[in-house]
Amino acid sequence: MIRLKYVVFGAIGLPVVLLLGAWIGFFNVGASSGHWKVTAWFLQLAMRSAVRTYALAVDAPKTLDRRGLPAAAGHFARGCAICHGAPGELRSPAVLRMLPQPPDLALTVGDWTDAQLFRIVRHGIRFTGMPAWPARDRDDEVWAMVAFLRELPKLDPNEFRALAFNGSGATTSSDQQPATPDVLSDCMRCHGGDGDGRGGAVPALAGQKEAYLLASLQAYAKGDRTSGFMALPVTGVDPADLAALARYFAAQPPVSADHDQVSAEVINKGQQIAEAGIPERNVPACSGCHLGSDKNPVYPRLNGQHAAYLERQLKLFRSEDRGGTPFWHIMATAAQRLTDDDIQAVSAYFSRRAEVPR
Template sequence: MEDDVSRIKDQPIMVRLKHVVIGAIGLPVVILLGAWIGFFNVGASSGHWKVTAWFLQLAMRSAVRTYALAVDAPKVLDRRGLPAAAGHFARGCAVCHGAPGELRSPAVLRMLPQPPDLALTAGDWTDAQLFRIVKHGIRFTGMPAWPARDRDDEVWAMVAFLRELPKLDAKGFRQLAFGAREATGNEAQPSAPDTLTDCTRCHGSDGEGRGGLVPVLAGQKEAYLFASLQSFAKGDRTSGFMALPVTGLARDEMAALARHFAAQPPIPVDRDQIPAEVVQKGQQIAEAGIPERNVPACSGCHIGSDKNPVYPRLDGQHAAYLEQQLKLFRSESRGGTPFWRIMATAAQRLTDEDIRALSAYFSKRTESPQ
């Protein structure tokens, strides 16, 4: 009798467990069946269910917040890359996110999910979270990952620009993205030949280089410029900023661009007040190297008219740009011409102080192009 009572008491529990097991097995089957017969509407003409939209937004924000914990954000964002970042935004981002003074396409406004107006929403995220989004993108949306995964310096430049974006009006955006001379009147695009349009956003039509982190192209060796464009196009040298401009460029167009910038007169651009002892140390390394560390003299490749035409001229280059490139070589994050490993080996034997001194010296040095 007691056994019968016990079985009766246990029966509801057993029934409930049975239902749970059936549900656990059956629910995925029902979902798969619904997907197979096309029950779920994937059309973008209507929005998600409210619960679906809520869940996706929760998952996205939580993931960004969690993964951003591993990002080491600088205390102060470097603003020297703003022109390059603004130029990239104008070329690759504004088409979806809009920009001050530029309306988005009605087709973009029908995207699901709709790309946000970053001038209004960038403030919702921390610097580390913006870095995470820009670098890795967001799945199930049109937000791609950064084209060059090893160029964190470019991603941080984009973060700095996104912090600046809410402060810009239409005129301010055009000036930052295209430069005062290229952004004329009410035009959203600079008045330059088609093959130069993408270049002038960052380098200016005169090749001066807009911002300390953008290289000076004026008076650079034609062979080096041509080889660099080919390297970017092949992916041997990575840069998110350069990925779009070189896409679709024909060989003759690259050659024409190299000729154009090589023909521009060199412009002294670096007027930073640098202590004389720093410049002198850089000169010593450039001319004699560091024998005890097996660092060769820079002059062996970069000074004089008798050097390989694929070795670039460094004279008058932005100090900040040279410093950045040497550090990229040191970490083997920069490729380029077939000789890049020579630079990587030398840079790995340089300290930050050495790199700073060398960059300062060449930024002050002038030499007529050959």
């Protein structure tokens, strides 16, 4: 029988021994060798158990929305493939020497549920180099990444490159483009060279007001408007290049958005909100700020914009998760008085409304 005093001595002595070992440098933190097998097993067990437990609180959708795939693929190609690889793209030898080594996601995503992938993408994993999602209030972007990860094992190199890089070439003169070609290329991953926006969840920029585009880019760069997809492209970009990007996309001819099947009743409801608002709920008419050439140039044009994008932005305004220009609070107040059906209707209406010539 173990005496109580030995238990007490052990409880006190073990932490002292561990602290002493750490102080004298006994524990090797060099990356030239890995953990002991038992340590690696324990850390892997702890990680998987933690992901599984915390994912229980995640409300995963029954069907993943695929409209954000182009943006997610573009983000993966720029920010994730360097460690995890991609179809047809080998990882660098330096990454292969990392401890722990980042997994080939095309081979491992099947080990996780959608909720677990969401947890990993949103919060990252400590001590592995896997960062949290740059925008903590953009769950829609995280779910887009989960949808892309589900597609990743099915993609061959050509399909991956088409999804991640398929932007048409620049179509305007060089004096309208940024001085740094890579800056425009990063935008074209998601918005296309014509500025039409790919996938429906990415906004159409073609023909948008230049002042609004510049204000939005500056808000992303300052962190006043959050987006994990936009965080990488705007980081460290010269202010002159931001202005050039705004000029470039504003100069592109507007392109008609793709339309989902929506009933005439929904469209008519959206038109009513756009033109007259909802007086009984103090919702102002959208036309008061967004229609007409005499409006504030920082207020965006909505005509022909993708309905899915408009829906997402209105819901972000409603939850006060979207900032941006100094006028964002006006939209937040209006959106908080809209139901999901109202938002769907007005978004569908503007996506079908013909662009008024400038």
